[in-house]
Amino acid sequence: MHGAELSRRLENSKCKLLARRNFIAEGWNALHQAALDAGAEVDYYPPDHPEVDIRDYIDPAGYEALVGSLVQLSGTDLSKLGLRASTTKASIWRWVRKTAAKDAANEWKFLSGVRRRASLMGAFSDYLIEERLAGAPKFPTNPVLVARYGYWLIRERALQDEKPILPIVWGLALIGATWQDYLRIGYCKFCFRRSRPGAMFCDWHSQGGVNEKNRSIAYLRYRRGRRARDLAVERGLGEKLWPSAMARQMAEKLALPDVLFQMKPTSHVNDEYLMLAMALAASPHVVEALGGPTCLDLPYDDLLSLLMARIDPYEWEYTVWPQKIYQAEIWLGLEEEALPGKRGKGIRTQELVKRAINMAKEGRKNHEIAVSLGVAQSTVSRWLKRYPEFNMVRGRH
Numbered sequence: 108m109h110g111a112e113l114s115r116r117l118e119n120s121k122c123k124l125l126a127r128r129n130f131i132a133e134g135w136n137a138l139h140q141a142a143l144d145a146g147a148e149v150d151y152y153p154p155d156h157p158e159v160d161i162r163d164y165i166d167p168a169g170y171e172a173l174v175g176s177l178v179q180l181s182g183t184d185l186s187k188l189g190l191r192a193s194t195t196k197a198s199i200w201r202w203v204r205k206t207a208a209k210d211a212a213n214e215w216k217f218l219s220g221v222r223r224r225a226s227l228m229g230a231f232s233d234y235l236i237e238e239r240l241a242g243a244p245k246f247p248t249n250p251v252l253v254a255r256y257g258y259w260l261i262r263e264r265a266l267q268d269e270k271p272i273l274p275i276v277w278g279l280a281l282i283g284a285t286w287q288d289y290l291r292i293g294y295c296k297f298c299f300r301r302s303r304p305g306a307m308f309c310d311w312h313s314q315g316g317v318n319e320k321n322r323s324i325a326y327l328r329y330r331r332g333r334r335a336r337d338l339a340v341e342r343g344l345g346e347k348l349w350p351s352a353m354a355r356q357m358a359e360k361l362a363l364p365d366v367l368f369q370m371k372p373t374s375h376v377n378d379e380y381l382m383l384a385m386a387l388a389a390s391p392h393v394v395e396a397l398g399g400p401t402c403l404d405l406p407y408d409d410l411l412s413l414l415m416a417r418i419d420p421y422e423w424e425y426t427v428w429p430q431k432i433y434q435a436e437i438w439l440g441l442e443e444e445a446l447p448g449k450r451g452k453g454i455r456t457q458e459l460v461k462r463a464i465n466m467a468k469e470g471r472k473n474h475e476i477a478v479s480l481g482v483a484q485s486t487v488s489r490w491l492k493r494y495p496e497f498n499m500v501r502g503r504h
């Protein structure tokens with residue numbers, strides 16, 4: 108892309124007063140940390156290794172498996188650097204900065220100064236069109252996949268490019284522009300879904316960001332979610348629906364590695380597919396939400412996309428989906444019960460009250476009614492107060 112064009116875009120991007128961010132540097136911090144979190148950090152047990160005062164050592168094989176292209180292109184010698192994580196990180200960053208200043212000055216200036224994610228995405232689309240990257244995956248709109256695309260540029264594309272620094276700075280910037288959000292991704296306070304970064308609730312139960320027209324619908328969904336959550340607690344379904352606090356914390360911490368280094372099932376795709384199909388076979392509510400049994404004819408990847416679109420857009424970890432389908436089934440059942448006018452409990456209570464009234468008409472005593480209907484005597488007394496028709500019947504006796 109021409110330098111003048113990038114400069115113009117940079118100026119436009121700076122018009123709005125936003126905190127200064129260097130997306131390339133953020134991307135490198137994130138990628139390096141993600142590699143450590145994903146297992147490239149050596150965890151020395153302190154009593155056995157008194158010489159190691161801080162956890163700052165990398166496992167070279169693990170690190171190279173995840174960020175090998177950068178180690179290779181920068182000519183970093185991991186053992187010469189004493190396998191220290193911080194030294195390695197600084198060394199690779201020095202190479203990125205130096206090489207970018209030489210071979211990609213315009214891109215460097217633009218990407219380390221741009222402040223709005225939208226400006227970055229626009230400029231990146233142009234770069235893609237211009238470069239016509241061979242073997243490039245389709246550029247996605249989903250931000251999770253954007254970060255993954257950035258990783259593809261660094262890991263695969265950089266090794267084929269005559270100027271490897273170009274895909275590297277773009278790749279780091281794409282990760283940098285999206286990673287923070289994904290470290291902040293959480294779980295909905297009501298249901299089994301993940302929540303949008305920084306949000307308390309999933310998109311189904313959130314009331315934020317909706318326009319006036321949709322607000323009442325959003326409120327109904329929220330109330331229904333709250334009722335379904337109460338039902339779940341009442342019935343002791345919490346453990347099945349919600350991961351423990353510790354599991355949640357782990358899942359949140361590992362969010363970025365999950366995004367970047369996802370284990371794409373290849374040889375095991377049949378097993379994975381079978382697990383999904385089994386989970387779906389036991390989950391009629393989920394199948395209905397996916398548009399009916401024809402969803403079972405879809406190939407694996409399409410089925411996963413459909414699950415993300417209809418069930419939980421923020422769950423990108425493929426391997427958890429079978430479990431997630433069981434959770435979704437429980438939840439959708441609870442929400443169905445929580446529908447106004449369709450509540451199982453409500454219908455049953457009305458039916459019981461009707462029968463109690465009939466029994467009262469026949470002159471039966473409260474405790475007889477209670478035993479016969481299988482409810483507590485105090486419940487029958489409560490109905491006496493609450494339902495006027497009950498009282499009228501009783502009044503005659």
Ligand SMILES: [Zn+2]
Binds near residue numbers: 311312
């Ligand atoms: Zn929710």
